[in-house]
Amino acid sequence: MSVGLMTARDDALDLVIGATVLGVRAGAVTARAARRCGRVAAAVPVAGRPVRAAADRMAADGRRARHEGRRALDLAIDRAVKEILEHPRTLLLAEQVVDSRLAVDLTDHVLRGVAVQHVIEHLAGSPELRRVISEQSAGMAEQTLEGVRERSIRLDDAAERAVRGWLRRPRPQVS
Amino acid sequence: MAAPASTPGVLIPSATAGGHAGIVSRGVALAIDAALVQGGLLLIFALLSLIGSLVGGPHLGSTGQVVLAAVWLFLTAAYFVVGWAAAGQTLGMEAMHVVVVCADGRPPGFGRCIVRVLWLGLCIIPFFLGFATVLFDGRRRGVHDMVSGTVVVYVAAEPGPGFTPPEPGSSPPVP
Numbered sequence: 001m002s003v004g005l006m007t008a009r010d011d012a013l014d015l016v017i018g019a020t021v022l023g024v025r026a027g028a029v030t031a032r033a034a035r036r037c038g039r040v041a042a043a044v045p046v047a048g049r050p051v052r053a054a055a056d057r058m059a060a061d062g063r064r065a066r067h068e069g070r071r072a073l074d075l076a077i078d079r080a081v082k083e084i085l086e087h088p089r090t091l092l093l094a095e096q097v098v099d100s101r102l103a104v105d106l107t108d109h110v111l112r113g114v115a116v117q118h119v120i121e122h123l124a125g126s127p128e129l130r131r132v133i134s135e136q137s138a139g140m141a142e143q144t145l146e147g148v149r150e151r152s153i154r155l156d157d158a159a160e161r162a163v164r165g166w167l168r169r170p171r172p173q174v175s
Numbered sequence: 176m177a178a179p180a181s182t183p184g185v186l187i188p189s190a191t192a193g194g195h196a197g198i199v200s201r202g203v204a205l206a207i208d209a210a211l212v213q214g215g216l217l218l219i220f221a222l223l224s225l226i227g228s229l230v231g232g233p234h235l236g237s238t239g240q241v242v243l244a245a246v247w248l249f250l251t252a253a254y255f256v257v258g259w260a261a262a263g264q265t266l267g268m269e270a271m272h273v274v275v276v277c278a279d280g281r282p283p284g285f286g287r288c289i290v291r292v293l294w295l296g297l298c299i300i301p302f303f304l305g306f307a308t309v310l311f312d313g314r315r316r317g318v319h320d321m322v323s324g325t326v327v328v329y330v331a332a333e334p335g336p337g338f339t340p341p342e343p344g345s346s347p348p349v350p
Binding site (some may be wrong): 057145148149152153156157159160163164167169171172 | 196197199200203256270271272310311313315329
């Protein structure tokens with residue numbers, strides 16, 4: 001009794017599987033045939049133009065839709081970021097992060113990093129940088145000395161005028 | 176008397192003193208020289224003293240101290256004499272762009288420089304009273320300048336080998 005029932009179930013299952021496989025194959029064959037028909041229709045002079053135009057329209061619509069979707073996403077992101085940045089809570093959180101131990105640790109980590117060490121070594125060993133620094137130092141020293149010289153010359157004249165004024169002894173005209 | 180002030184090694188005409196350096200410029204130059212020469216000698220003698228103490232050098236008696244002081248004075252005077260005779264200026268004078276020349280515009284000779292440095296010392300001893308004449312002398316000469324027949328003039332740049340002294344006989348009239 002039960003053996004007979006199981007056999008009937010297996011037969012039904014096989015039938016369903018067979019039908020499904022057959023359907024899939026038929027669908028694939030139909031799709032291939034439709035694709036071929038489309039290609040043929042596109043190649044035919046009379047029907048090809050409207051078919052190609054329809055295909056182009058569909059492609060353009062798809063591109064436009066993708067573009068609009070991307071633009072809408074960008075706008076949404078911009079708006080969201082702007083709102084986040086302008087929110088007073090964001091500033092508060094940023095200040096908390098900057099004041100926290102995390103910022104110090106991160107800075108230490110960055111400073112200990114290979115990249116920063118490389119930059120420091122590069123700058124320390126750079127002859128151009130050394131030349132610029134030495135030129136700048138020399139220029140500053142020369143500028144300072146120039147200021148001292150100018151003031152000294154003015155004071156030279158002022159001191160002499162003052163003493164000659166006290167002595168009532170004017171400087172003779174220099175030819 | 177003077178070429179354009181922008182020409183290196185040429186006198187700068189002064190509106191009041193015919194290009195002769197005044198008391199402030201000369202004082203600053205002397206201060207720079209004093210700092211340089213005394214600082215240098217101090218460093219040298221300190222090093223020698225350190226080396227002497229490390230090797231258990233002999234203790235200087237009063238004669239030794241007098242000799243050491245004489246050497247110190249000699250080296251100080253030599254700094255000025257060599258600078259004036261070789262280039263017409265010391266390092267301090269070079270910084271202040273002033274140069275010492277004979278009254279007729281020639282560079283001073285070695286003997287004249289020795290006379291000048293001796294009288295420079297004599298001018299300094301009475302609290303720099305020997306420089307007071309710079310304030311009212313027509314050529315801004317100190318006592319040591321008058322004795323040694325020299326004047327101190329401004330130059331536009333370091334004279335060095337290309338130094339162009341004033342033309343002979345071009346000195347302004349003495350009141």
